[in-house]
Amino acid sequence: MAALDFFRIGHTYRNIGRLRHIVNVFLKHGFGQFLERLNLRRFVPFRRRIRLLRMGRGEAPYCPLPEERTTLAERIRLAFEELGPTFIKFGQILSVRPDLIPRPFIEEFSKLQDEVPPFPVQEARAILEAEWKRPIEQVLASFDEVPVAAASIAQVHRARLLSGEDVVLKIRRPHIETLVAQDVEILRRLAELIDRRIPEMRIFNLTMIVDEFARCIRKEMDFVLEGENAARFRLHFDKNPDAYVPAVFRELSTLKVLVLERIGGIRINDVRRLEKAGFDLTDVARQGVEIAYKMVLEDGFFHADPHPGNLFVLPDGRIGIVDFGIVGRVSEDQQRLFADTFVAFVRKDFGRLVEAYIEMGVVSPETDLARFRREFKRDLEEMIEPIFGRRFRQIPLAEYAQRAIDLAVKYKLQLPRDLYLLNKTMVTIEGLALQLAPDLDLYGLARPFAERLVKKYYSASGMARDAGEEILKIASLVRNAPKRADDMVEKVLKDDLHLNLSHKGLDRFTQEFDRSSNRLSFALIIASIVVGSSIIVLSAKDVTHGYPLLALIGYGAAVALGLWLVIAIMRSGRL
Template identity: 35%
Template sequence: MAESYSYVNFRFGNNLDKVRRSRQIISVFFKFGLDYFLDRSRINLITRLRRRRKGYQKLSNAEKLRMAFEELGPTFIKFGQILSTRPDFLPPDYIHELEKLQDAVAPVEFEKIQEVIEKELQKPIPEVFKEFDEIPVASASLSQVHRAVLHNGKVVAVKIQKPDIQYTIELDISILETFANIIENRFPEGPVYHPTATVEELKKTIRKELDFLNEAYNFERFRTNFKEVDYIKIPEVHWDLTTVHLLTMEYIDGIKISEITQEKYRSQFDLQKIAKQAAEALFKQILLDGFFHADPHPGNLFIIPPNTIVMLDVGMTGHLDDQSLISIAKILRAINHRDFDQIVRGLQELGFIMQEVDKIALRHDIKELLDVYADRPYKTVSLARMNQDVMEISIRHKLALPSNFVMMIRAMSIAETIGKQLEPDFNMFEILKPLTRKMYLKLYSPRSWKKRTANMIDASVELIEHLPQNMYDLLEKLKEGQFEIHLEHHRLENLANEIKESSNHISMSLIIAALIIGSSIIVQQKIGPLIANVSLWGILGFVIAAIMGIGLLISSMQRKRRKR
């Protein structure tokens, strides 16, 4: 079996590939009129600008961004898809547009795919497979899937990573990191979430998706979590035929969940039951297992008649640890009791509040949000709309939403959308209530208390064990005068620079004033050599004062320009 995914430091063809690709990316951005956030002085070093096409001027910026990502290929399509899961990064119109990005692309010719398969398995295809379909059943930007039959008769799906895709993606990520730094330097007072953080998240997510062993482990974990749920089916992984770049799993034939509403399929499926079970499965993953499918869009959910749900493409997953689930339980209970202080404390425990916020204003906004939805019938409440309101509050108060929670919110919104497509009267909240009760029972069960008590005892014992040594070290430092307190200031550099510049300007102004006054006295008293009955020293003083005054004026104008 191949080694785990390697984060190679590519040389990118002595940087020539990077320069060419950078030029291509920038040209596409200019083509669609998306150059307003780039530093043209730097761009001109690596590209000649294309003239903007008039046909794109009528499109919205969100549409232009989607079309640019589509033209730039796999990395940017994946980048757009990841951005579409982050409504805390982008406004709703951008999210809606990027959700349209399609991952279906033309397949790679079979000869190249055959080379990858035989390199990964270190055997010719006929030795491993009795049959192997050369035409793929699906093709995406990173991989394509072929149907095959093993020599024991089992039908399998073989997912193969496209050749050289790792190089292409690492090259694009390297360029995106450079662009992100340029944008942050150009807009230093930008939003809470900076471009560099977005690119870093893209890097982590896409590298996970490139590691097919990671997806194989996810399948196994889901199989374990759903082993007692008969209406969920997870493909079985063939580990002896799975590597970092190749995943072999059980082939399951089914219909996409988005297609079962078609008239020709209606008699085969129980739509109401499927909608309910799909939502129950997602809430189980989030609230009970703490491990969930982060991209449960219709293309990743197949249905076998009458109501068996098949989970596919589990490369992108979210995780919630026990402490996070306990904090979520506290927030849900606080919402039920309208305890706004406890809600804020729960958000702090989850890491949403990372800096000083106006807690009074935050409590007020939370109260307003709950008042809007409190007395409505559940049928009239849209979870997607509620999630959008939550995001708006988060952005307004500059709350830091961990990516796992954003993925959780998006997954629930997708589940609600699918549910309403299958059943117009679908109600997510009615399904959520019993799962919430199960979560409480799990988190506060004797077994859970026993586990938490054991952890507390271990932590206390460790603290007591280290306390004497820590106290001794502290006293030794105090005795030797080595005890130091480090104070760290945040964002005071600008203030210090402002004070320094202002002090310099005041000093210069005083010197200029002194020169003018002194020169006036010298001219009046006719001191020193005279020219046309005017003191030469007085004239020289006025000239120096004028030069210094012009310099001070230029410096002030440059300072104002920098502030803008």
């Protein structure tokens, strides 16, 4: 019955071929027993089903990659790579969520590379003309047919406008939205199936993970949104002497095409070329770090994919930033938490830091707050106290960032996705900076930004602003209290007050009951065939070898179905 779930959704028949491919790729990488538990045998070729039957009898599973040489996380990564763009993106998004999956999977999924062969230039031209609704010769003076980059969602071509500006064209892959929608739908149905049939995996909340992935990848495919992100960064760094963000040509940009000013420079990690060009590596590292601090601590809007391919040192010494598909945001509450962290760090007031987390609303409602205050404070002290008295360059920031994330996972803090993106961003920037200048004083660079942030929230004007906001919240609560009380009374009077109950372990009982009832029904059908065939024997006149032909067919079918039922019961281990 499990596989029939895929036929209950619209447009699913076109998904069956893709689903069959997905199932067989996971089977190839040693997940036969997992697929067996999901009852997806019908999507497996017959010769491979025989191997699944052997697995049910305890024989070794089919796996061309020996499990002693590959970990579970590695086999999943290899399957994602083989399944293409959607699954690669899925793994990459999971790689920044240590609150959702264990660390070995984080490390393995971080190896996924978003590099695929380019699609034909004829298709690129066709997309441009369809989006611009005119021949490209009426827009472009020149068009480089060889892409400079090709990824799972888009590829990039150089071009020159008729007006003379050098630009890059980011063109979305043909039909990628259809493939992504198809894969997301299959992933969602698989997640629901896993929740029902493998209860021990419910702790991962797979349906929520798939829904979040769907939101993320839809944003990445929206080039209008990416253009708006670029324009916002350009506004933030308009007068900044250290950074440059290319201009967006909005009149030529659409959902499928993004047109940006072309900038030329040296990749920020190309040390040899930077030195040859005469750049001061320490100054380059300083600029990169200060740009990141400004995004996070001042603007509250940061580039969440700052790998070396997206950062260039321009001829005038500024750092050029490109690719704005993945961004993160730091809310006012989160910036206030950062300010509280800085103050608590200076004062060694770990109790205040714990209260800041509680006030931020990231602690689960089911948490025992007294126990949380006691144990979380102790863990913070153990993590932070060794830092005091050490030079900042002696502090492994990446290690401490990871330990902070581990604490969040341990206490099930409901941190926003953007904070995990922020962790990855800062670790990446730190790594690049220390690669360029190992003795760079990161603390000295962070201090002015931290002081301005603390002043923003701890100055008289800042505290007055916060007090005003709290007064407005209280006023709103008081103003709406009578209406909320009226709504509750009205629901009681209308018998519209509901109580939600959840039964733990009921799903497994339902599955077992469903399986047993199906077998009982199957046995009754077999018995009915036997009885019907016997009646035919007693009443029929035309016989073959002493028995009616129809009765012989009925007996044969009953024997075959009976044997199949017995084998299924024996394989389940429940005689």
